[in-house]
Amino acid sequence: MTAALPTSIPVLVTGASAGIGEEFARQFAKRGHPVTAVARRLDRLEALAAEATSAGGTIEPLAADLETSRGRTTVARRLKSHAPWILVNNAGFGTRGRIVELDSAREHAEVQLNVVATHELSLAVIPGLVEAGTGGIINVASTAAFQPLPYMATYAATKGFILYFTEAIGDELRGAGVRAMALCPGPVHTEFHDVAGTNDYLHLVGGMSAQRCVAIALRAFDRRQRICIPGKINAVLAQGPRLAPRLIVRRVSGKIFQPR
Secondary structure (H helix, E strand, O other): OOOOOOOOOOEEEEOOOOHHHHHHHHHHHHHOOEEEEEEOOHHHHHHHHHHHHHOOOEEEEEEOOOOOHHHHHHHHHHHHOOOOOEEEEOOOOOOOOOOOOOOHHHHHHHHHHHHHHHHHHHHHHHHHHHHHOOOEEEEEOOHHHHOOOOOOHHHHHHHHHHHHHHHHHHHHOOOOOOEEEEEOOOOEOOOHHHHHOOHHHHHHHOOEOHHHHHHHHHHHHHOOOOEEOOOHHHHHHHHHHHOOOHHHHHHHHHHHHOOO
16 A cells, blocks of 8 residues: 655655765655755755755754764754654764775774664654654665675675664564564666766666655655665576675676775
């Protein structure tokens, strides 16, 4: 059964200054939801808010650095101030390289943003959702969540956490009227690849637009799906490693992501 949540429910999107997060904010605003857009880059959020206003939507910018405890506390307080919400935990980044050569501080920040922020904000919002009997969470994972990735070890591990955490809480929330979905996109044309250093992979396998990725995700969320893997090829690539020996999966993934 397909049923969109009422537009009276506000939406909070993290990592909304670019890419998938920006598109979530834009498309929820077009649906009529009041949106709070969270990111570090306030200028980009303000531009997004102005765009939404001109189109008849509402986006409120909220500047916060979710790599920090202070930033996460700011957003958690906003979530606890109102119920229910649709929370989109999208903020995150990836790193690529030999673990012994990567900046350990940067790897730590990756875990703080990808995992800790998703976990803390989910815990902040869930009690209000259960009490209201509606609302939901979309946690952005990746097709990387389905296998270990040598040379992107931290990134794949963080996305594995997001996938398994979201699947589990979705089962716990069954019957409470609350939705929980893990979005597991493959390559998407966003700034992610510039930051992670994976443009060669994007060019090798191709990718979809953030607009298409989010449109597919919202249809899946309306249908109360637990996991959304946008695109048939991505679905095959995500499920394939479950059928192959893990040694082979690691070797193939390592060949793909080994720094050139």
